[in-house]
Structures are given as structure tokens and as C-alpha cells.
Amino acid sequence: MIEVKQLTKEFRIAGDKNLTVLKDINLVIEQGDIFGIIGMSGAGKSTFIRCLNLLERPTGGSILIDGVDITMKKGRDLLALRKSIGMIFQNFNLLMQKNVSRNIAFGLEITKVADFVIPGIDKEDYKELGFFQKRKLKKKEIQRRVDELLRLVDLEDKKYEYPSKLSGGQRQRVAIARALATSPSILLCDEATSALDSRTTDSILKLLKKINEETGVTIVMITHEMNVVQKICNKVAVLDKSEIVASGYTEDVFGDTSSEIVAQLLGGGEV
Numbered sequence: 001m002i003e004v005k006q007l008t009k010e011f012r013i014a015g016d017k018n019l020t021v022l023k024d025i026n027l028v029i030e031q032g033d034i035f036g037i038i039g040m041s042g043a044g045k046s047t048f049i050r051c052l053n054l055l056e057r058p059t060g061g062s063i064l065i066d067g068v069d070i071t072m073k074k075g076r077d078l079l080a081l082r083k084s085i086g087m088i089f090q091n092f093n094l095l096m097q098k099n100v101s102r103n104i105a106f107g108l109e110i111t112k113v114a115d116f117v118i119p120g121i122d123k124e125d126y127k128e129l130g131f132f133q134k135r136k137l138k139k140k141e142i143q144r145r146v147d148e149l150l151r152l153v154d155l156e157d158k159k160y161e162y163p164s165k166l167s168g169g170q171r172q173r174v175a176i177a178r179a180l181a182t183s184p185s186i187l188l189c190d191e192a193t194s195a196l197d198s199r200t201t202d203s204i205l206k207l208l209k210k211i212n213e214e215t216g217v218t219i220v221m222i223t224h225e226m227n228v229v230q231k232i233c234n235k236v237a238v239l240d241k242s243e244i245v246a247s248g249y250t251e252d253v254f255g256d257t258s259s260e261i262v263a264q265l266l267g268g269g270e271v
């Protein structure tokens, strides 16, 4: 569970002034939610999602993940936190000189076994078996995990292909596999379908839903596309000028047309 309490973020701008981009944000995101954050351009969506994995440090308030405040984490704790939170982006951010397999393996090559749980083996069993020690993953273990992820995102036939030979949708599938490699409990999606056509968007959303159902991963996605939220998110928060102006179950939030911003979002179909 993610609990965001009185979160604020200010940026220092020219002339020694502060720009408040997030103001008193309070949100609860339950384990297994697909939670959408929607709002106009400049509302603060990217800043918010980047605060969740500390790519941006909040100026005030707290972010609790499973009861632990992450906002002060540094060094090794911060690295461990980042491994438990995967992220995908609008422009995929793949390593163009590495093939699909190497792209997915990248995070695993720099991960120690003890930093994450090998799928299928209970963490407690792992400890009891005495395997819970810091060591690099073996090539075979990495390959097994990469193959598993390739099956999950339905890209087994592209294992040795380079990103330049892939479509946008296929690139995003590679990015999803890479983000899930260390079995994170949270997946952040930053406008993950904005660069894709509507059919490809649908197939990526279907994949994210399948992954959410099969693994229970919590998905937090920011988007300016209404239809994305309506298709996949069970809950949504509307961010307007740095503040949350509505939040709750998607059908309730979008059903409340007394809210000007919601009406605006629904009217435009897109913001």
C-alpha cells in the first residue's frame, strides 16, 4: 500500500523564487490497484509520479510504502527501494546498442540475489535454505528470468532483435519486461501509451491488466488520455493546478459531472 500524506513539492526557480508544483497531496493506493492520475498539462503529474520513487525529492509530507516512510531513504536503501518500484516511460528508454534479451537482463546483471525474490520461491524458504545471501545472479538464472519475462510480454521471437527493429508497441513490451525483471511490487507508468496508436495502446493496456491480475503488482499511471483511465484504472485521482481535486473509484469520479474539471476532461475526451 502507498500512503501519500500532505505531500508538497516546490522547485527553486529564477530570482530565488519557489514554484509550488504539488500542494498538500493526500492519497491512498492499495496493493493491486491500477491507479490513474489524470490532469491537464502542467498540473504536476510527472512530478508526482517521480516523487514516488524519489527521482524527485518531496519538499514536505511523507510517502509510506507498506507503512515505511521512503522520503528520507539514501544510498543502498534508496537502490533497494528503486528495485521494488519499476517504471516505464512514454519514449521507452531502451538501450539501443543492446538486444532485447540484454535490455531485459540489464537490471538483473547489477542485482544481488538477496535484493529480490526469485519467482516461485517463497522469501522465507529462501532464507531458511540459506540462499539469502548477497551474490550476483548466475548467467543461467538471468537467462531463465529473461525467458520467463519474454513469455509474459509475448516477445519470445524477438529475443535477439535490436530495439531499432521493433515497433513502438514491441519496444514498450520490452520496457515492461525490463521494469518487472526484479519482481517489483509497484509499477509506475509515465504516459506509457501516449506515443502509441489506439490499437497498440489497447494491447499494452491489456498486457498491463494481465500482469496486474497475475502478479498483483500495483500500477500507478499518469496519463492525459481519458480512455486509458476508463479502460484500465479501478481508481483515479484528478490533479488540477498542483492539487488533487477529485479521487476515488473511476466510475464515481467520472460520474460526478458537478466537478468542472471532470466535465472538462470528459468533454474533451483528452486533455
Ligand SMILES: Nc1ncnc2c1ncn2[C@@H]1O[C@H](COP(=O)(O)OP(=O)(O)OP(=O)(O)O)[C@@H](O)[C@H]1O
Pocket (backbone or CB within 6 Å): 011, 012, 013, 019, 021, 039, 040, 041, 042, 043, 044, 045, 046, 047, 048, 224
Ligand atoms: N525541475 C524543475 N524545475 C522547475 N520547474 C519544474 C521542474 N519540473 C517541472 N517543473 C514545473 O512544474 C510544473 C508541473 O510539471 P509536470 O511535468 O509535473 O506537469 P505534468 O502534469 O506532468 O505536465 P505534462 O502533462 O505537460 O507533462 C510545470 O509548471 C513545470 O514547468
